[in-house]
Amino acid sequence: MTEFGYAGNILKIDLSNQDIIKSPTSDYSQRFIGGHGIAAKLYWDMVPPQTRAYDAENSLICASGPVSGFPGFAGFRWKVCGKSIEGDRESFNYCNLGERWGAFLKFNGYDALAVRGKAEKPTSVVINNGNIEFKDASSLWGKTTFEVIDTLKEEYGKNVSILTIGPAAERLIPYATVFTDEGASGSGGLGAVMGSKNLKAIIVSSNKHRPRAAHPDKLKELAEKIRSIRPHTDIPSPWTIPGLTREHVCYGCGIGCGRQIYNVDTDRRYKSLCQASKFYAASVLKYSGKSDGSHLLATRLCDGYGIDTSIIHGMVEWIDACHEAGLMTEAQTGLPVNKVGSPEFINTLMSMIVNREGFGEVLARGTIAAAKEVGGEAEKIVHRYLSTRGSETKDYDPRIMIATSLLFATEPRRPIQQLHGIASLELTWLGMGNGKPGDFFPIERFREVAKKFWGSAISADFSTLEGKALAAKMVQDRAYAKESLVLCDLRWPTMITPDGPGDSTMENQIYSAVTGKETDEAELNKIGERIFNLQRAILLRQGWDGRRDDRLLDYYHTDPLEKAEVFWNADGLVPGKNGKAMSRVGKVIDRDDFEKLKDEYYELRGWDAGTGLPTESKLAELGLEDIALDLKGRGLLK
Numbered sequence: 208m209t210e211f212g213y214a215g216n217i218l219k220i221d222l223s224n225q226d227i228i229k230s231p232t233s234d235y236s237q238r239f240i241g242g243h244g245i246a247a248k249l250y251w252d253m254v255p256p257q258t259r260a261y262d263a264e265n266s267l268i269c270a271s272g273p274v275s276g277f278p279g280f281a282g283f284r285w286k287v288c289g290k291s292i293e294g295d296r297e298s299f300n301y302c303n304l305g306e307r308w309g310a311f312l313k314f315n316g317y318d319a320l321a322v323r324g325k326a327e328k329p330t331s332v333v334i335n336n337g338n339i340e341f342k343d344a345s346s347l348w349g350k351t352t353f354e355v356i357d358t359l360k361e362e363y364g365k366n367v368s369i370l371t372i373g374p375a376a377e378r379l380i381p382y383a384t385v386f387t388d389e390g391a392s393g394s395g396g397l398g399a400v401m402g403s404k405n406l407k408a409i410i411v412s413s414n415k416h417r418p419r420a421a422h423p424d425k426l427k428e429l430a431e432k433i434r435s436i437r438p439h440t441d442i443p444s445p446w447t448i449p450g451l452t453r454e455h456v457c458y459g460c461g462i463g464c465g466r467q468i469y470n471v472d473t474d475r476r477y478k479s480l481c482q483a484s485k486f487y488a489a490s491v492l493k494y495s496g497k498s499d500g501s502h503l504l505a506t507r508l509c510d511g512y513g514i515d516t517s518i519i520h521g522m523v524e525w526i527d528a529c530h531e532a533g534l535m536t537e538a539q540t541g542l543p544v545n546k547v548g549s550p551e552f553i554n555t556l557m558s559m560i561v562n563r564e565g566f567g568e569v570l571a572r573g574t575i576a577a578a579k580e581v582g583g584e585a586e587k588i589v590h591r592y593l594s595t596r597g598s599e600t601k602d603y604d605p606r607i608m609i610a611t612s613l614l615f616a617t618e619p620r621r622p623i624q625q626l627h628g629i630a631s632l633e634l635t636w637l638g639m640g641n642g643k644p645g646d647f648f649p650i651e652r653f654r655e656v657a658k659k660f661w662g663s664a665i666s667a668d669f670s671t672l673e674g675k676a677l678a679a680k681m682v683q684d685r686a687y688a689k690e691s692l693v694l695c696d697l698r699w700p701t702m703i704t705p706d707g708p709g710d711s712t713m714e715n716q717i718y719s720a721v722t723g724k725e726t727d728e729a730e731l732n733k734i735g736e737r738i739f740n741l742q743r744a745i746l747l748r749q750g751w752d753g754r755r756d757d758r759l760l761d762y763y764h765t766d767p768l769e770k771a772e773v774f775w776n777a778d779g780l781v782p783g784k785n786g787k788a789m790s791r792v793g794k795v796i797d798r799d800d801f802e803k804l805k806d807e808y809y810e811l812r813g814w815d816a817g818t819g820l821p822t823e824s825k826l827a828e829l830g831l832e833d834i835a836l837d838l839k840g841r842g843l844l845k
């Protein structure tokens with residue numbers, strides 16, 4: 208009998224020979240829940256470590272979690288993983304998407320889908336009522352994501368959800384995205400993996416199959432409780448653009464977060480939220496003095512071509528800085544570099560990258576690679592605009608919030624969900640522009656919340672290293688559980704309520720009510736820790752050099768934080784000793800401090816401090832004996 212909360216099956220498709228295999232989800236769900244956990248374990252089982260990103264043996268793996276299908280919890284999200292070339296090397300990578308596709312896959316009877324092999328010609332896969340069909344997609348090849356969705360909805364009707372790629376993925380741009388429905392895009396370079404397989408689209412029907420909850424009444428009660436604590440409903444969403452956008456709640460969410468949508472000149476809807484709502488805004492303001500939403504063109508172009516906005520964001524800032532410093536001209540690049548902020552500039556940039564035309568071929572390799580090619584001062588300044596070795600945009604700077612240094616250092620990509628686990632409290636303390644630091648969220652409350660979610664009250668003092676390694680570990684373990692359930696990062700964890708710290712047991716209560724597996728907070732976080740250790744094993748097996756690879760961009764150690772370097776905190780303000788506001792402007796991350804932090808972190812993780820390798824006893828404690836055996840055979844276990 209199918210487990211509560213699950214559709215019951217995992218679907219594996221081989222595009223080379225159109226083989227289809229189904230296996231029970233329960234082989235994976237017991238230890239790895241769903242979402243990130245199941246996707247990572249399937250990757251471990253299916254993708255040998257020496258596989259190259261564009262080899263047929265690589266797999267594109269999509270997985271929803273047990274909460275998907277139960278409205279009211281912002282829990283219809285789903286994960287994609289595979290090996291990509293977005294970073295400084297080929298690596299396991301992952302992303303998280305919303306809207307309908309993951310839930311529709313589940314409604315067809317599948318908790319996860321793993322696609323391996325390579326189709327001979329452009330192909331789409333149709334999943335309807337659990338059945339699989341392969342279709343020639345030659346006529347869709349070359350089309351933008353929006354055009355593909357429009358074309359396929361004409362053919363299949365409105366009640367389907369379509370996962371697709373744009374021309375960037377077809378041309379194997381390393382930072383190409385996957386895209387679905389009305390603006391949900393997934394980064395990590397996984398679009399290019401889909402493109403390498405000649406897979407243009409996966410169309411899933413809405414279908415009728417619904418998962419069952421073990422305790423539906425309890426689940427209803429929890430949904431009501433969550434709705435009642437939705438915070439700050441009287442504050443307008445920071446992503447609102449007056450006169451243009453309106454609030455949109457994703458399919459199945461049932462809570463909302465201020466996510467915005469808007470139309471331009473057709474009835475097609477586009478998104479405005481988070482980084483996508485700020486991308487190109489400063490450039491447009493500088494160029495034209497406008498702050499009217501016209502910058503959203505940049506996100507629309509990225510989404511249409513299927514390109515990661517978080518890469519183009521830093522790239523545009525770097526090009527602009529190079530031009531201003533006299534390091535880059537239109538004659539050298541073919542780009543109208545004196546018009547950064549104009550529609551002409553962003554249109555030309557995107558077209559040159561996607562078509563790999565002229566300097567666009569250099570930029571197509573990523574901003575760090577492009578800076579290396581240009582060399583000189585242009586190379587020296589590039590890190591000012593980036594946060595990771597994968598050229599992702601600068602946001603939650605570890606020189607401001609040192610606990611985030613461990614999150615950046617141990618992940619193959621910018622781990623946005625974990626960064627929010629630290630930054631959301633700091634942003635609330637800052638007052639988000641609604642007052643002075645601490646006005647809205649006094650330090651006493653900050654300490655209470657920090658104690659509960661970061662493990663100690665001292666972790667709310669940003670002037671010391673004390674408590675930061677534990678905070679990083681706790682945020683990671685919770686995030687991995689959340690990313691496996693899969694709950695939306697913009698609502699979870701609910702760390703603050705109007706009455707005090709949020710209820711840190713909500714996630715495990717939801718998991719228990721859905722699956723019937725009674726699980727307390729500590730047990731759920733332990734599962735998160737298990738999944739994080741599984742990912743560590745994946746990285747080590749593919750060549751991550753343990754402690755030596757747990758590092759930051761050098762820039763954070765060498766270049767003091769400048770005033771206004773980080774857009775959301777120009778003065779670099781944090782709560783310091785005794786809760787007094789202090790500025791981190793002028794600070795670097797001292798290398799010795801960072802190494803000390805790593806020592807403490809490895810100890811908390813139960814890993815070997817000298818090498819950063821997991822220990823046999825820790826993996827056994829986490830129920831990962833099979834993973835330990837594999838690592839041992841490769842000399843990657845202590």
Ligand code: SF4
Binds near residue numbers: 455
């Ligand atoms: S919280 Fe916001 S982004 Fe997340 S699922 Fe709900 S509406 Fe979508």
